[in-house]
Every structure is written in C-alpha cells, then in structure tokens.
Amino acid sequence: xxxxxxxxxxxxxxxxxxxxxxxxxxxxxxxxxxxxxxxxxxxxxxxxxxxxxxxxxxxxxxxxxxxxxxxxxxxxxxxxxxxxxxxxxxxxxxxxxxxxxxxxxxxxxxxxxxxxxxxxxxxxxxxxxxxxxxxxxxxxxxxxxxxxxxxxxxxxxxxxxxxxxxxxxxxxxxxxxxxxxxxxxxxxxxxxxxxxxxxxxxxxxxxxxxxxxxxxxxxxxxxxxxxxxxxxxxxxxxxx
Amino acid sequence: xxxxxxxxxxxxxxxxxxxxxxxxxxxxxxxxxxxxxxxxxxxxxxxxxxxxxxxxxxxxxxxxxxxxxxxxxxxxxxxxxxxxxxxxxxxxxxxxxxxxxxxxxxxxxxxxxxxxxxxxxxxxxxxxxxxxxxxxxxxxxxxxxxxxxxxxxxxxxxxxxxxxxxxxxxxxxxxxxxxxxxxxxxxxxxxxxxxxxxxxxxxxxxxxxxxxxxxxxxxxxxxxxxxxxxxxxxxxxxxxxxxxxxxxxxxxxxxxxxxxxxxxxxxxxxxxxx
Numbered sequence: 001x002x003x004x005x006x007x008x009x010x011x012x013x014x015x016x017x018x019x020x021x022x023x024x025x026x027x028x029x030x031x032x033x034x035x036x037x038x039x040x041x042x043x044x045x046x047x048x049x050x051x052x053x054x055x056x057x058x059x060x061x062x063x064x065x066x067x068x069x070x071x072x073x074x075x076x077x078x079x080x081x082x083x084x085x086x087x088x089x090x091x092x093x094x095x096x097x098x099x100x101x102x103x104x105x106x107x108x109x110x111x112x113x114x115x116x117x118x119x120x121x122x123x124x125x126x127x128x129x130x131x132x133x134x135x136x137x138x139x140x141x142x143x144x145x146x147x148x149x150x151x152x153x154x155x156x157x158x159x160x161x162x163x164x165x166x167x168x169x170x171x172x173x174x175x176x177x178x179x180x181x182x183x184x185x186x187x188x189x190x191x192x193x194x195x196x197x198x199x200x201x202x203x204x205x206x207x208x209x210x211x212x213x214x215x216x217x218x219x220x221x222x223x224x225x226x227x228x229x230x231x232x233x234x235x236x237x238x239x240x
Numbered sequence: 241x242x243x244x245x246x247x248x249x250x251x252x253x254x255x256x257x258x259x260x261x262x263x264x265x266x267x268x269x270x271x272x273x274x275x276x277x278x279x280x281x282x283x284x285x286x287x288x289x290x291x292x293x294x295x296x297x298x299x300x301x302x303x304x305x306x307x308x309x310x311x312x313x314x315x316x317x318x319x320x321x322x323x324x325x326x327x328x329x330x331x332x333x334x335x336x337x338x339x340x341x342x343x344x345x346x347x348x349x350x351x352x353x354x355x356x357x358x359x360x361x362x363x364x365x366x367x368x369x370x371x372x373x374x375x376x377x378x379x380x381x382x383x384x385x386x387x388x389x390x391x392x393x394x395x396x397x398x399x400x401x402x403x404x405x406x407x408x409x410x411x412x413x414x415x416x417x418x419x420x421x422x423x424x425x426x427x428x429x430x431x432x433x434x435x436x437x438x439x440x441x442x443x444x445x446x447x448x449x450x451x452x453x454x455x456x457x458x459x460x461x462x463x464x465x466x467x468x469x470x471x472x473x474x475x476x477x478x479x480x481x482x483x484x485x486x487x488x489x490x491x492x493x494x495x496x497x498x499x500x501x502x503x504x505x506x507x508x509x510x511x512x513x514x
Binding site for chain 1: 345349350351366367445448449450451452454455463464466467468470
C-alpha cells in the first residue's frame with residue numbers, strides 16, 4: 001500500500017517538475033518566503049519554492065523532492081535533522097524585525113508599545129512560522145505579550161503578513177526589514193529597538209540524499225554570489 | 241478487438257476510482273477511529289469546527305433567503321439580458337477562490353470600493369466573522385441559484401397556471417404551488433452549496449484572515465496545524481470527509497425524490513390554492 005502511494009506521488013512529482021523544460025539542473029530549492037529575491041538569484045536554473053519555513057519542512061518530511069532547504073530559523077532544520085532528512089546545515093544570514101504599517105499609517109503606529117492599543121488590527125505570522133515566532137519573542141522581551149490580543153490574523157508566511165498590511169486592511173504587522181524593503185512605497189516601516197531584536201539566523205541545509213547540484217548551490221550562496229544577493233536585499237551577515 | 245474495448249472501459253473506471261478514493265481512504269488509514277475522536281477534543285479543532293458551523297449556517301440562511309426568490313424570478317420571467325445576468329451569477333463557480341478573496345477585499349475592504357461608506361456605518365468587515373460569511377456566500381450561492389433555476393423551470397407550467405386561474409395571487413402561487421414542487425431540486429442545490437461553503441478556503445484566508453476561535457474555519461485550521469500536529473489535521477480532515485459523504489448522499493436522495501413524480505405534492509397544489 002505504502003509503495004503504491006509512494007509510486008503515485010513520485011509519478012505526479014515527475015510530471016509536475018518536468019514541464020518547464022528550462023531547468024538545467026533539476027535542482028529544487030525550498031526557501032523561506034522572505035528569501036524571494038535572494039534564492040532565485042543564486043542559480044537562475046534552480047526551481048525555487050517559497051513558503052513559511054515550517055510548512056516547507058512539513059513538505060520535506062512528507063517526501064517533497066527538495067535538494068536545498070533555506071530556513072528562516074533553526075527549528076525547522078533541527079526537526080528535519082532529527083528525522084534523518086538533513087545531511088548538513090550552516091547559518092548564512094541574519095535579519096532585523098521591523099513594524100510595518102500601511103503607507104498612510106492610519107493608526108499612527110511607530111513603536112512596539114503602540115501595538116497594544118485597543119482597536120489595533122495587528123497581523124503576525126502563525127505559530128511555527130519563523131517571522132511570527134521571532135515577533136512573539138520580541139513582544140515578550142518588551143513585556144508586551146498582551147498585544148497578542150490585538151491580532152486579527154495569523155498568516156501562514158511572512159509575505160502574507162506584509163500583504164495584509166500593504167493592502168491597508170491591517171493597521172500593523174511585524175516582518176523582516178528585508179520584506180518591508182521589498183514592499184517599497186506601499187508600507188512604512190519602523191525598526192524595533194535594538195534591545196528587543198531577537199537573534200535571527202537563516203540556515204542553509206543540504207537535504208538527504210545530498211546532490212552535487214545542491215552542494216554547488218549552497219557553495220554559491222556562501223560565496224560571493226550569495227553575499228552580493230543577500231546584501232542587495234538588505235540581509236545582514238550571520239552573527240558569529 | 242471485441243473484448244479490448246470493454247476492457248479499456250473497465251480499466252479506465254478502475255483507475256479513476258482508485259485515484260479518487262485512495263486519498264480519502266489514506267486519511268482513514270492514518271488515524272484510527274478512537275484517535276480521531278480524541279483529536280477532535282483538541283481545542284483548536286473544536287474552535288475551528290464551531291466557527292465553521294456558525295458561519296456556514298448564517299451564510300446558508302442568507303443564501304436560501306435571497307437565492308430562492310432570485311432563482312424563481314430568473315426561471316419564470318424572460319427579459320432582455322437574462323442570459324448575461326445568469327452568467328454573472330454563475331461566474332463564482334469557475335473563479336479561482338483567491339480571485340474571489342481579492343475581489344471581496346477590493347469591494348468591502350477598508351480601503352476598498354465601499355470601505356469609506358462601511359466605515360461611516362461603523363463596519364469594518366475584513367478579519368471578522370462577517371467576512372467569513374460573505375466569502376462563503378460569494379462562492380457557494382451560485383450552486384444554489386443554479387439548481388434553483390433548474391428546479392423552478394422543471395415544474396409543469398400548467399400547475400401554477402391552474403392556481404392563477406383559480407384566483408391565487410402571485411405570492412400565493414409561489415409559496416403554495418411552485419415552491420413545494422421545486423423543493424427536491426432546491427434541497428439538492430442547497431446541500432451542494434452548503435458543502436462548497438463548508439470547504440471554503442482561498443477567499444476566506446484572503447478576506448477574513450485566520451484567527452483561531454474567530455475566523456479560522458475547519459479548512460484553515462487543517463492548513464495551520466499541518467506542520468505542528470498532523471494528527472489534529474488528519475482528524476479534522478476525516479471529519480470533513482464524513483460530513484461531505486453525508487451531504488452528497490443527502491443531495492442524491494433529494495435529487496431522486498425531485499425526479500420521481502410525487503402524487504402527494506401535485507395533490508397539495510390545488511388544495512393549497514383553495
């Protein structure tokens with residue numbers, strides 16, 4: 001029974017991946033959605049799948065055919081390592097949290113404390129979504145856990161948070177500095193005070209069984225190509 | 241050659257059946273019934289089911305209240321542009337749900353078309369249960385209206401005509417003759433619309449967001465807990481499969497009831513117009 005399911009799934013995956021014809025190396029990269037501008041720049045031939053790191057990890061656990069997994073936090077990588085699905089991993093970048101508000105900033109939000117005002121429509125990443133977990137960490141550090149009562153939606157990835165704010169439907173959200181930058185003029189952003197910034201680490205992981213294409217991709221990400229793409233998008237070097 | 245064709249037909253059927261039934265079967269193979277019941281006690285699952293039930297029932301009442309007369313009008317009156325009206329009403333059937341969500345935001349969102357007017361009334365719809373209800377109505381009502389038009393059209397025109405000649409007012413003809421005669425078809429359409437509404441995902445997540453206990457319906461909860469707690473997701477999924485089976489069987493029974501001429505109904509029509 002299991003074999004039948006696996007064979008069917010494999011056939012579907014092959015049919016799904018083989019269509020484009022542009023993939024020169026068949027490498028599939030699963031990347032945290034905050035890396036939307038970086039992951040494709042490392043190797044234009046690779047197929048990049050974006051999503052919440054936790055959702056991507058769940059898909060890899062269920063047998064998705066990813067060669068490289070770029071996670072916005074360590075937890076999803078560790079969980080996959082425990083399941084024997086990760087060969088090696090290394091931190092490659094860091095990021096900052098910012099508060100984003102719609103361009104007009106109707107709520108007049110500028111600080112974390114403002115998020116706790118009654119009637120505030122706050123949007124965060126869901127439980128397990130790294131951007132959401134980092135945001136909850138920051139709120140806890142600032143003694144503002146009760147601001148979670150102002151949350152009107154927990155989104156499945158950080159770009160979902162950004163979208164609700166950019167559309168002007170939510171008053172504020174907490175995202176990465178790089179996301180706010182990518183959204184351009186639709187949002188305004190206010191960096192969190194240094195005291196409350198969590199330790200954000202992006203991890204590049206080689207998925208079992210390791211392929212040469214995947215090794216090359218991670219090599220390029222850790223090399224000059226990666227450094228430039230990460231800097232251009234506003235990422236910081238990993239904390240040493 | 242003679243035997244090859246029936247064999248091909250049988251093989252195609254077997255393949256379709258295996259492919260369509262396998263994923264549903266697989267859900268039940270991964271959760272035992274005891275586990276299923278236990279996981280449904282999970283707070284997230286319970287909250288999501290309550291939100292789903294509440295919003296579905298409200299949405300469905302609205303769909304029936306508005307959709308029935310609308311379908312009756314379209315079935316009984318010919319007018320210029322009727323084809324266009326029907327096509328517009330059916331459009332959500334084929335529209336990608338994400339587009340539906342975007343459209344709802346563009347119309348009823350805070351910075352949408354009616355945003356200022358709604359704000360003036362103190363109404364901000366996105367991220368509320370009203371948004372969930374509107375999303376369900378938008379994607380599910382076409383199923384009901386479409387079935388309703390067909391049901392009213394299939395009535396033998398001699399029956400309402402007879403009621404009119406006996407002096408029944410139009411509203412009375414509708415309530416006492418047409419509505420009872422169309423009930424089977426309306427019921428079948430109603431169950432399908434309910435099922436579609438219960439499964440709504442794309443438009444809801446865009447327009448209403450996902451907040452446990454408020455706007456997180458059962459399908460949204462499945463997606464949300466999938467990465468943390470597969471068991472809860474599977475249990476919710478299994479429950480939705482069971483509900484779907486019940487709905488489909490119900491719809492089939494209603495459809496066959498509508499098709500078989502029922503003397504009790506045809507008799508009740510003249511008696512009602514007395």
